[in-house]
Amino acid sequence: MPIDAAKALAAEPRSGALSWDHKDVQLYHLGIGAGSPATDPDELRYTLESRLHVLPSFATVAGSGSPGVISGLSVPGVDVDLAHVLHGGQSLTVHRPLPVRGAATATGGIAAVYDKGKAAVLVMRTEVADADGPLWTSDAQIFVRGEGGWGGDRGPSARLEPPAGEPDRVVERPVRDDQALLYRLSGDWNPLHADPEFAKRAGFDRPILHGLCTYGMTLKAVVDTLLDGDVTRVRSYATRFAGVVYPGETLRVRMWRQTGTVRVAVTAVERDDAPVLADTVVEHT
Numbered sequence: 001m002p003i004d005a006a007k008a009l010a011a012e013p014r015s016g017a018l019s020w021d022h023k024d025v026q027l028y029h030l031g032i033g034a035g036s037p038a039t040d041p042d043e044l045r046y047t048l049e050s051r052l053h054v055l056p057s058f059a060t061v062a063g064s065g066s067p068g069v070i071s072g073l074s075v076p077g078v079d080v081d082l083a084h085v086l087h088g089g090q091s092l093t094v095h096r097p098l099p100v101r102g103a104a105t106a107t108g109g110i111a112a113v114y115d116k117g118k119a120a121v122l123v124m125r126t127e128v129a130d131a132d133g134p135l136w137t138s139d140a141q142i143f144v145r146g147e148g149g150w151g152g153d154r155g156p157s158a159r160l161e162p163p164a165g166e167p168d169r170v171v172e173r174p175v176r177d178d179q180a181l182l183y184r185l186s187g188d189w190n191p192l193h194a195d196p197e198f199a200k201r202a203g204f205d206r207p208i209l210h211g212l213c214t215y216g217m218t219l220k221a222v223v224d225t226l227l228d229g230d231v232t233r234v235r236s237y238a239t240r241f242a243g244v245v246y247p248g249e250t251l252r253v254r255m256w257r258q259t260g261t262v263r264v265a266v267t268a269v270e271r272d273d274a275p276v277l278a279d280t281v282v283e284h285t
Helices: 005-010 022-031 041-047 056-060 179-186 196-201 211-226
Strands: 014-020 085-094 102-115 119-130 133-145 169-174 234-241 250-258 261-268 274-284
Touching: 005 102, 022 041, 022 056, 022 179, 022 211, 056 085, 056 133, 056 211, 056 234, 085 211, 102 133, 169 211, 179 211, 211 234, 211 250, 211 261, 211 274
Parallel strands: none
Antiparallel strands: 014 102, 085 133, 085 234, 102 119, 119 133, 169 250, 234 274, 250 261, 261 274
């Protein structure tokens, strides 16, 4: 069996060192569309080192995202074809505000294995801490097509009840034609996001935007629109990747206020509001 759930869950966690500084933070912020208009004081908090704060989703690329998804799948009990692997969802819990520069240790492993019948779901958990204690915990939900059906635990449903009523705010965020090329400099070098021929072999008309770039763009929209631009108010952020985004398109971000949370749905405007991010929740103070 390509996936041995018991062996994967029993595998020793792997640890690696992370480090970053203001240049990494600025590059990430530019990669998710910050800095327009360039002289806007609200945007300078993302781009100017003397005013810099750190959007929590930077955690997904800090230190080039080590340990990454592909290396995280190289564990006992997991032997899968990477062509069948999909990043199905992402969640992040922030234990304290992320520093502009830091050195930390990331410890990662398989936290859960679920049998969805036609697919397996691996939950890859990464705990990051520095000398002062825990910084963040992130979970990547990885779908492996064709690897389910062994009779294991199906796990919780990722689907949430849709928020009621009309959204409290709706904003649109353009995706630049070169945005995937810039975002990949933060550490995700998958040619799917840059090479047209590779994208065609993968079944796409052209390169697609990184799902985690959309993830960052969406959190920035929520922070700037409903959280007074204060990144330190974010406590957790979870989403399900429901569809692709192509560079040059426009994201429509719908937001519903709830007590201590913001529910979010993201669609692609030019494709009749095709779903992009679903079941998205930002918890905040």
